[in-house]
Amino acid sequence: MTTLDELRRSPNALAAHYSRFRVADRLLLSGHSHQAWPDVALEGQVRAFEDAAECVDEKWGRAFAKADEVRAGYRTLLGDPAGEIALGANTHELVIRFLSALDLPGRPRLVTTDGEFHTLRRQLARLREASVDVVAVPAEPADTLAERLAEQIDGRTAAVLVSAVLFETSRIVPGLGILAAACRERSVELLVDGYHALGAVPLPIHDLGLGDAWIVGGGYKYLQLGEGNCFLRLPRQAEDLRPVITGWYAEFDALAERRPGLVGYGPGATRFAGSTYDPTSNYRAARVFAFFAEQGLTPEFLRQSYLHQTGLLAEEFDALDAPEELITRDRTAPRTEFGGFVSLRTPRAGELQRALAGRGVLTDSRGEFLRFGPAPYLSDEQLVSSVAALGEALRAL
Template sequence: MIEAFEDAAAHVDDKWARVLSRADRVRRHVARRIGAQADEIALGANTHELVARFLSGLDWRRGRHLVTTEGEFHSMRRQLLRLAEAGVEVHWEPVAPVATLAARLAAAVRPDTVGLLASTVLFQTSTVVPGLAQAAAAAVAVGAQVLFDAYHAFDALPFTVAELGGGVFVTAGGYKYAQWGEGCCWLRVPPGVNLRPVFTGWFSDFEGLADPAARGPVGYGPDGAHRFAGSTFEPTSVYRAAAVCDFFEAQGMTVPALRATSLAQTARLLQGLEGLPGCTVLTPREGPARGGFVAVQVAGAARVVQGLRARGVFADARGDVLRLGPAPYLLDADLQGGLDALRAVLVGG
């Protein structure tokens, strides 16, 4: 953040070459993590911005049908509900049983489906969704676009875009396991995609600035990173993200290494939760099926979060589900301290 301030103070509008070089570092880092190319990675302030840009680029002339699940994050769910109010037909597939979710999504695809949107890890339970390439293939076969929300997978468990079907959009960001902080998220755009987002900003076509009075068709940049770009943004976020990406790489914090740490930590939490009063663990105990946090159904989850916060433990809640997400720098003693605090809250109120 100090570097961002100093560049802004010293260079004013000339700072943008430095800002965009940091953005390029972030793109390269993301691409290496997910088996993509840097020019396929568009950046945005949050995943809602990127999902909205994706939706605005769909070919609504060939249909008004979307396929999704009942387990999507709040911004996507809200956006799709609003589209449904505006006349889009949205198919909401139940997430359980998760073993058949991909097949059921595939079966829900119709000839007039224009988009399929689903999570790779469920944000409510930390359950990994298997076989999503099957759903992607069904959607692509009818000409629909596919977007997978990988926020709870990025830097938490290994995956590649090829494993998800190759020709798919993928979105995630840095405010969870990647440790970047707020304001920097990404969208992988499949190569060769020629969608023309209606929700578009001037960063999407720098060449078009040469003739600002032109009234011809709106132009887009040569690759996904430009085609799905927005506009002027607060640059501190990419300075933070680039610095953390460099740190992770310098420290050997590869995705497999982070995954091994996460599995050990979540296994310890699952063991410690056994016997706690009023707790129902929702997260799979099998390692391959488990994401990077542990979800516990508990009465008054929001009150439990407040009780933990008063004891120096940070957690969050979604409805009646308490989510415990250990960071890679926590020690076993820290995890035990969190479990002790949870027991104290549940027993003592």
Template sequence: MTTVPLDPSEAERLSESLRPHYSDVLQYDRVLLTAHSHQAWPNVAKAGLLRSYEDAAEFVDDKWGRVLAVGARVRQGIVDRIGGRIEEVALGQNTHTLVFQFLSALDLKERPHLVTTTGEFHSLHRQLSRLRDTGVDVTFVEAQPVDTLAERLASAVRPKTAAVLCSTVLFETSARVPHLRAVVEAAHRHGAEVLLDAYHAFCTVPFRVEDLPDPVYYVAGGYKYAQWGEGCCFLRAPSDCHLEPVLTGWFADFAALAAPRDGRAVTFGQTPADRFAGSTFDPASHYRAAAVLDFHDREGLSVERLRALSLAQSARLLEGLEGLDVVTPAAPERRG
């Protein structure tokens, strides 16, 4: 999917129309160039946080029905942006926990091989490196050149591969990884799972679940371009998910909480999301995310619209850096 950048005058008009909604962060005299890490929050984020406090004050332990409804709003917002179904989306406080749940569900005794890249974010790179230290066979495919990365990942998959884990946009360069279908198809041929880390793409690079053949696991979060802040991440599992994570929380099967503790096997809820549910969490981040999602919807800030604005802004920066060695691709279709 190719998005045309907004022309400079249109980008300026859109930016000016949005400035009042970011007055809290704009009151400080600075220019933020940190969207690839910490995106600025709109003012409505504060209202979301206050609502979480007010619900806790009014309802105390009875707040959880409201909390779960807010979480459902966030999950629906995710589905609106990437496709799939709400019952496929599990929320978590960070992507590391969600990815480790995924890893804990793999049969690494029968399939002791994982494939990844040298360009993954620190949390995934560190975790896979630690697994390598314990004896898991991890292939780190060189991330550069990115134009052939998918094909080289595909070539690294073998019959004993349990999963391929890679980014859709590389965090160090903001380069999009092309030809991901080749990775997915190679993994499927060998019976391996696929997990795509889209944290540096979510809400700025359009993606739909149906773009790639299932099963594909998709993990991302709200800290960056989504403008939700910390503590609200998600994993999308395929509709026919059969994984049973070893790292599992008591939210994963509410129906079994009253079952006799007689040694029976652990069970999971009925939906793919249930399998990756955790345990008690601070819901303030969900309230904040829901408020921002509502704001984006009201203002018509779809992923495609945000993408067009982002490309216009990054093009302006690249023009100012002409002559310097910039690792981010200049071509709009190649950069995140």
């Protein structure tokens, strides 16, 4: 098992497991977007090919077993051992299935925030154009966001959609359990986007009062699972819904008994299933989930690692003493109220991102936010060097 001290040293104790991504030789501060995959991920991809070559069309039994391992990994992260988990290639297709199950003709109102990732932002904006009443509550200040969302719920509201961690600012949204209770009281569905939480911020949904909530997320970012590994966690009331947008896998278990009449659905999460997919991603994800277990990379352990790394990045940034009108960060809350990356607000975010890339530091920018995303395989020395490169870029402006 790796210790936190071993992660802070140079070289980082985990770095050897990521040799193909050369994490020890590069300053990859894009961990909030695309983390490196451990070398063992390739074992999963090769195994997918070998199973297909050996079994041809009979490979699906083995592929479905890998999918079950991925579901088990997400259940563990959510603290939801009996949870119903639907899988998808991306969160958009899963959100679409969720939206298609709502009674939008009868309750044509959706409540969200203006700080949601583009998956929700764009789709909800398009629904607004199609005459759905979409209310976007300002995401800032995050401290009161859940309360302000609850105030917007009325008898016409079908669902509330909000992130657990805001993708631009890294702020954790507190009080989601209170919001969930308000939704429950009015028979409104609550969908929580957990993408920027899982792997960086523990999300034990029952402890947080989110047992009745839908949780969507994926492993492209902090979990290092790569593309094609997203999930939708279904609450109990999902068994009463009939989503419009599903694939033939949604009745896979009942095909032999199919009868004319209403479209049928399988049990549990099956009713939100899609159709034929590339199982390679699940093979890779199952192997990476196993690697995390082998290395002791639990949600609690990873949280301590990210708190240290983001704290160090924030301290090094403050030491630059850069003009606040040029670049600044949110100092209104302690680091414990932020997720797994540091967000710097600057009108020259894109320019600075490009300047950093030219200095060998990979970050990203979203609008006026320049985001530094560490990862557990980076050493303290690498983080300090990355902020030093930012200082050079700022002086060159």
